[in-house]
Amino acid sequence: MNLVDVFADPAAIAAAAVDRIEAALAAAEASPTLGVATGSSPGAVYELLRAKHREGTFSLDGVSAVALDEYRGLPAAHEQRYRTVLRRELVGAARTGLREEDLHVPDADAVDPETAAVHFEGRITALGGVDLQLLGLGANGHIGFNEPGTGFDARTHLTTLEDSTRRANARFFHGDLSQVPQYAMTQGLATILEAREIVLIAVGAEKAEAVRAMLHGPVTADCPASVLQRHPRVSVLLDEAAASVLDEQ
Ligand code: F6R
Numbered sequence: 001m002n003l004v005d006v007f008a009d010p011a012a013i014a015a016a017a018v019d020r021i022e023a024a025l026a027a028a029e030a031s032p033t034l035g036v037a038t039g040s041s042p043g044a045v046y047e048l049l050r051a052k053h054r055e056g057t058f059s060l061d062g063v064s065a066v067a068l069d070e071y072r073g074l075p076a077a078h079e080q081r082y083r084t085v086l087r088r089e090l091v092g093a094a095r096t097g098l099r100e101e102d103l104h105v106p107d108a109d110a111v112d113p114e115t116a117a118v119h120f121e122g123r124i125t126a127l128g129g130v131d132l133q134l135l136g137l138g139a140n141g142h143i144g145f146n147e148p149g150t151g152f153d154a155r156t157h158l159t160t161l162e163d164s165t166r167r168a169n170a171r172f173f174h175g176d177l178s179q180v181p182q183y184a185m186t187q188g189l190a191t192i193l194e195a196r197e198i199v200l201i202a203v204g205a206e207k208a209e210a211v212r213a214m215l216h217g218p219v220t221a222d223c224p225a226s227v228l229q230r231h232p233r234v235s236v237l238l239d240e241a242a243a244s245v246l247d248e249q
Contacts, residue, residue: 003235004215006243013201013237014044017134018052020199020235021045024132025063033064033124035133035192036090037144038082039169041201042134046089046096053096060090061097064127068135068144069186070108072158080172106156108185117156117185124191133195137202140164141210141223145186152227154188189227198234200225205241212245 007013025032036042052058070082078084083105090098104123110116124130135143140162146154147162161169166180173179192198202211214225215236228234 004238004243004246005235006238006240009239010044010203011048013203013239014048016235016237017042017045017199017201018048018058020197021049021132021134022058024197028131030128031062031064033066033127033130034060035068035130035187035195036065036086037068037134037136038085039136041136041203043089045134045201049090049096059097060102061093061099062102063098064102064104065090065098066124066127066130067103067105068133068192069184070106071181072108072113072183072185073181106185106187108158108183113158113185117158120156120185120187121191124194130195132197132199133192135192135198135200135225137200137207137210137214137225138165139168139206139210141213141225143189143200143225143228144192145184146189146192146224148222148224150189150221150224152189152193152221155191156185156187158183158185189224193227193231196233198228198231199237200228200234201237202242203239205244207242208245211236211238211242215246 005016049058067082067086074081086103090096091100091103106120107116140148145159145161160183166177169180170177213223217223217226219226219229
């Protein structure tokens with residue numbers, strides 16, 4: 001873990017994240033691969049990437065994008081399926097130039113999830129690994145959907161979402177908890193740690209305790225994000241609320 005920065009607002013966080021993304025894609029030796037997250041944290045980043053694409057200064061054309069996770073059990077056309085969300089945010093010339101065929105999302109609805117997970121891992125390997133992985137942070141310390149208790153050696157797998165995670169995500173389902181899936185397929189912690197660079201974004205007071213545990217707590221499965229302390233190249237981009245208990249060391 002080598003950089004923790006606190007910003008005034010999500011737009012400033014996005015500008016810093018986009019700087020990192022541009023540098024990582026430019027430095028990639030082969031054809032670049034960007035790891036993408038969903039949820040609200042990366043929203044301003046994707047907005048800025050679209051704005052830069054509109055003005056002709058940025059493109060994901062020729063870049064591969066690898067999703068962190070995907071819900072299991074949502075209808076194919078559901079607006080909150082992460083493939084659908086990422087398409088809406090990034091795919092096409094009208095957005096960031098990312099090509100549909102270059103967006104890779106775990107097949108969470110596979111009849112045989114174990115084979116699908118192995119296939120997804122193989123896809124990442126075939127792409128040459130992830131150059132930069134964007135992450136959000138769960139209030140319970142999860143990254144991807146690796147909930148507390150997940151082993152550090154976990155690779156892509158099907159997981160059960162904690163009730164607190166489902167409650168937090170109900171806002172994407174019109175507040176209706178019963179609509180939030182119970183299962184998801186996620187990159188494992190070992191998979192995430194193999195990204196050459198990681199940029200984690202956390203915004204809001206509800207993330208403050210998880211930020212503190214991630215940065216200054218013991219490396220423990222109780223806070224899955226604490227494993228990032230073992231990664232050599234992580235930028236943690238926070239707003240003041242998410243950083244608000246860091247001073248209380
Ligand atoms: C999303 C993901 C999750 C979220 C986390 C924070 O792909 O893997 O780990 O990043 O739940 O969500 P938000 O950003 O909505 O607060």
